[in-house]
Amino acid sequence: MADIIDGRAIARQLDEKTKAEVDALVAAGHPAPGLTVILVGDDGASQVYVRRKIKSCEKVGIRSNEHRLPADTSQEDLLALIDQLNRDPEVHGILCQVPLPDHIDTRLVLRSITPEKDVDGFHPVNVGRLSTGTGGIVPCTPLGVMMLIHSVIPDLTGMDAVVIGKSNIVGKPVANLLLDAEATVTVTHIYTHGLPAICRKADVIVAAAGAPELVKGDWVKEGAVIIDVGITRIMDEETGKERLVGDVAFDECQHAKAITPVPGGVGPMTIACLLANTVQAAKGLMGVNKDVSSDYHDVPSRSMFTGNGNIPNE
Numbered sequence: 001m002a003d004i005i006d007g008r009a010i011a012r013q014l015d016e017k018t019k020a021e022v023d024a025l026v027a028a029g030h031p032a033p034g035l036t037v038i039l040v041g042d043d044g045a046s047q048v049y050v051r052r053k054i055k056s057c058e059k060v061g062i063r064s065n066e067h068r069l070p071a072d073t074s075q076e077d078l079l080a081l082i083d084q085l086n087r088d089p090e091v092h093g094i095l096c097q098v099p100l101p102d103h104i105d106t107r108l109v110l111r112s113i114t115p116e117k118d119v120d121g122f123h124p125v126n127v128g129r130l131s132t133g134t135g136g137i138v139p140c141t142p143l144g145v146m147m148l149i150h151s152v153i154p155d156l157t158g159m160d161a162v163v164i165g166k167s168n169i170v171g172k173p174v175a176n177l178l179l180d181a182e183a184t185v186t187v188t189h190i191y192t193h194g195l196p197a198i199c200r201k202a203d204v205i206v207a208a209a210g211a212p213e214l215v216k217g218d219w220v221k222e223g224a225v226i227i228d229v230g231i232t233r234i235m236d237e238e239t240g241k242e243r244l245v246g247d248v249a250f251d252e253c254q255h256a257k258a259i260t261p262v263p264g265g266v267g268p269m270t271i272a273c274l275l276a277n278t279v280q281a282a283k284g285l286m287g288v289n290k291d292v293s294s295d296y297h298d299v300p301s302r303s304m305f306t307g308n309g310n311i312p313n314e
């Protein structure tokens with residue numbers, strides 16, 4: 001049986017570390033870090049995620065503020081709000097939940113958040129820093145993916161990693177982070193020829209294609225580590241209830257060394273990494289760190305896992 005990489009437990013550990021950092025900042029006379037979350041429209045899943053983000057902030061002592069805007073909010077009004085938040089010294093992190101309604105140019109909006117407050121790491125400046133290995137705020141899900149990988153493989157040097165999916169939010173940044181960690185990286189997608197054979201050579205597979213149960217058992221070599229970023233809601237015909245499935249046929253992959261479940265794998269790490277990024281952004285803006293933005297190596301940190309290579313105890 002493959003080991004299950006428990007994203008919830010690792011996220012809790014990271015939250016404890018984040019809380020300790022917030023406490024230390026406050027004890028040193030600094031204000032608590034402040035995060036502002038913007039939600040435009042009434043997408044059900046986005047509402048749930050935003051609520052969770054706000055609640056998680058409370059748990060670690062981050063001040064949070066929420067702007068819920070109607071679905072017909074104009075792009076101009078949204079940009080004006082972001083401009084105001086960019087200038088507000090009490091706001092250290094700004095996050096605009098995506099997807100945004102169709103009439104809004106998402107790229108333009110994400111570009112309008114000042115890079116130092118861009119706790120999602122979506123701004124082109126942060127993307128550029130990541131792809132040149134020069135720091136920057138690392139997007140939350142990719143950062144979480146790396147921490148989950150490092151929980152079972154502390155040193156990726158020379159390992160073969162295959163990323164399935166080429167999105168700006170997950171696939172491309174994960175590929176850059178794996179390269180930074182000295183892995184040999186193959187970036188693929190659902191149209192890649194011979195995908196099963198490419199995956200079969202991999203020591204690490206990161207599946208982020210948004211294609212339910214794409215990765216079959218015979219795509220995976222014995223002892224590989226599998227990180228499943230996919231989350232799709234499907235109707236279970238047997239039970240008549242909705243359930244979540246990932247991009248990996250989980251039951252068929254028990255010959256892997258370790259695998260993330262869905263739910264309970266990558267998802268919880270996304271929010272824990274957001275909190276960690278907010279603290280790093282706040283430290284940068286307060287001048288506590290010389291380097292404004294965080295290098296993921298010293299944020300929630302790889303060193304959290306480098307002792308014995310096991311999943312940390314709760």
Ligand SMILES: Nc1nc2c(c(=O)[nH]1)N[C@@H](CN(C=O)c1ccc(C(=O)N[C@@H](CCC(=O)O)C(=O)O)cc1)CN2
Pocket residue numbers: 049095096097098099120140141231244262263264265266267268269270271
């Ligand atoms: N501005 C952003 N928008 C979006 C991001 C993001 O990082 N920044 N990511 C996703 C949504 N997301 C956070 O915003 C997110 C998705 C999933 C989870 C999660 O914990 N998933 C659970 C299952 C959830 C369920 O039951 O429905 C899991 O995998 O265990 C957290 C956050 C898109 N938008």
